[in-house]
Amino acid sequence: MSARFEGIIVGGGLAGGLACLALLRRWPNLRLALVEREARLGGNHTWSFHEDDAPPAARAWLEPLVARRWPGYEVRFPGLRRELRIPYASIPSARLDEVVRARLREAGGALLAGREAARLAAREVELADGERLGASWVLDARGPEPGALPAGSGFQKFVGLEVRLEAPRAPQLPTLMDATVSQRDGYRFLYLLPFGPDRVLVEDTAFADDPALDRERLRAGALAYLQDRGLAAAEVLREEEGVLPMPWRAPPSPPMDGPLAIGVRGGWSHPGTGYSLAPTLRQLAWLVGQPGLPPTEAARAVHARGHERQAAFPRLLNAMFFRLPGGLRWRLLERFYRLPEPVVRRYYALESTWADRARILLERPPGLGWLRLPAGGAEEEPR
DSSP states (O other): OOEEEEEEEEOOSHHHHHHHHHHHHHSTTOOEEEEESSSSSSOSOEEEEEGGGSOGGGHHHHGGGOOEEESOEEEEETTEEEEEOOOEEEEEHHHHHHHHHHHHHHHTOEEEETOOEEEEOSSEEEETTSOEEEEEEEEEOOOSOTTOOOSSEEEEEEEEEEEEESSSOOOSSOEEEEOOSOOOSSEEEEEEEEEETTEEEEEEEEEESSOOOOHHHHHHHHHHHHHHTTOOEEEEEEEEEEEEEEESSOOOOOOTTSOEEOGGGGTOSOTTTOOOHHHHHHHHHHHHTSSSSSOOHHHHHHHHHHHHHHHHHHHHHHHHHTTSOGGGHHHHHHHHTTSOHHHHHHHHTTOOOHHHHHHHHHSSOSSSGGGOOOGGGOOOOOO
16 A cells, blocks of 8 residues: 555545535544546536525535625526525636645645546555555545436536626626527526626526537527627637436445445435535535544435435426426426425425425426416427
């Protein structure tokens, strides 16, 4: 064994970066190593979240990552335009890279960037170059298996452009869903984050049946949307993309005798969005609340069952949503956003109560009947 630590995190994306900050806040003198195959932590992403998604125990170590926040946001549908006063925040990957590097350096930890892990065990990591690292415990934060797509799933897919505008006309609040655009590829909407008076992130997004990403079409759609809103682009500063599973079947459980899988690797994502930030925050808040590491298999199993109980409901909604004809799916989301703000907030935080679930499902019976199909059952599309 060429090097030994108290703990090793493999994967320097969102889950690995958050785990590093959480663990070093709980145990400031922890001898920790972070292994990341790329030179930079976090990749090329923007992670945004409802601020109430973060449990109180996570807010102190999450706060340094937040680059922008807003007091609420708006949604737009053919029959609804609504502002929700639910605070919203954003984390850029460059901030995660900066903050996690600084915290590791301050704690005397080891950052092994540009090093790929070839084999993981509960207490050992072997790197691709043959070096072996030992520890009391290992966290696997490598994200989904490369190329693996779940059976029984739809997909959220998008191309996002960070843009400098020709004039300082950015709106004050984000637009989380604008479904007044022409519908295609299942359910299509535009997402707009104002980072400054003349700088925005715009994403052309679909909740689609297949994961194929038409980058050119989505880029063109994002720029056309800005033009339609009077926000002409002067320069594209950065581009990002994503294809996120929205499953209606439960994923297989990771083995209990290996390294503890965190974030997406361990199934800690929101089935109704594909996003992993809120579930991962809860997983890590639980982890650092344990009396010591590694947690027992019994404790891990109990905690995983709690997440599964919450994740089952959005998977049920996915099964309903992806059975609808594509041109009708926007109607389900429009009705969802008419619900009271606390119901919306708890759904995205994976905290829905039984009353919330009944209200979402029973306010209109599930299935096509409650959508009031137009004569002849033809699909309607917003324009």
